[in-house]
Amino acid sequence: xxxxxxxxxxxxxxxxxxxxxxxxxxxxxxxxxxxxxxxxxxxxxxxxxxxxxxxxxxxxxxxxxxxxxxxxxxxxxxxxxxxxxxxxxxxxxxxxxxxxxxxxxxxxxxxxxxxxxxxxxxxxxxxxxxxxxxxxxxxxxxxxxxxxxxxxxxxxxxxxxxxxxxxx
Ligand SMILES: [Zn+2]
Ligand SMILES: [Zn+2]
Numbered sequence: 001x002x003x004x005x006x007x008x009x010x011x012x013x014x015x016x017x018x019x020x021x022x023x024x025x026x027x028x029x030x031x032x033x034x035x036x037x038x039x040x041x042x043x044x045x046x047x048x049x050x051x052x053x054x055x056x057x058x059x060x061x062x063x064x065x066x067x068x069x070x071x072x073x074x075x076x077x078x079x080x081x082x083x084x085x086x087x088x089x090x091x092x093x094x095x096x097x098x099x100x101x102x103x104x105x106x107x108x109x110x111x112x113x114x115x116x117x118x119x120x121x122x123x124x125x126x127x128x129x130x131x132x133x134x135x136x137x138x139x140x141x142x143x144x145x146x147x148x149x150x151x152x153x154x155x156x157x158x159x160x161x162x163x164x165x166x167x168x
Contacts, residue, residue, distance in 0.1 A: 010052075012102035013061065014078035014085060017154025017162040020061035021085070023097065027051040030099060030108040034123075035115025041075050042084045045120050048099035049087060050108050057095055060158065103156040 006026040013020035030050040038047035064076030064085045076086035087096040099108045113119070136144040154162060 010102060011060075011158055012097070013154055014081050014083035014101065015153050016078060016081035016083075017159070018062045018080040019059065019064055019078045019083075019085060020154075020158065021097065021101075022058045022060050022158075023052045023056050024058075025053060025056040026108075027053075027094070028111070030110045031112040031114060032110045033115045034113060034117075034119035036118045037069055037073075038087075038115060039118060041069060041087075042098065042100075045123065046113070046115075047084070047087075048105070048108075048110060049096045050099055051094045051096045054093055054095050057097070061162070 006028060008024075010023040010026055011021070027050065030048070032046045032048050034046045038049075039045060041047060062078070065079035066074045066076045066086075066088075068074050072090045074086075074088045074090070075084065076088065077084050083101060084098050085101050086098070099105045099110075102108060136148075152163070
């Protein structure tokens, strides 16, 4: 892992927008972790994570709540909407952030996978699962339009005020 390999403003936050962060630098260690604790913590088959020097991360709106998942590890999440946000080891100079919470997760391609003892046995088959198309297609179009019209999800960029006037 190269120290502070990715310079620049990396922003993100939870789904509801109550918690927002900004990282000035990220480590070059984007990865997925299949371990059972990560599966539970994010409610998924694996967690997608990237590390940052603690002093490079600023909470620009709100702060995560936390759950101590084991003696040395605390996991942060939004207390309002539940989005998993961090993994922090006690005494570490780094904080690990969930890639899905970033405004541009597509820029953080994983380079390793950990915790493979708990990897779901059909993980490598996922790319071959039948493709049902984009969200707004077929019978789902009316519902998708209603979801978009009434969405309470924070946009994928920083906002001066949130929720905007007349919303939320
Ligand atoms: Zn939230
Ligand atoms: Zn893990």
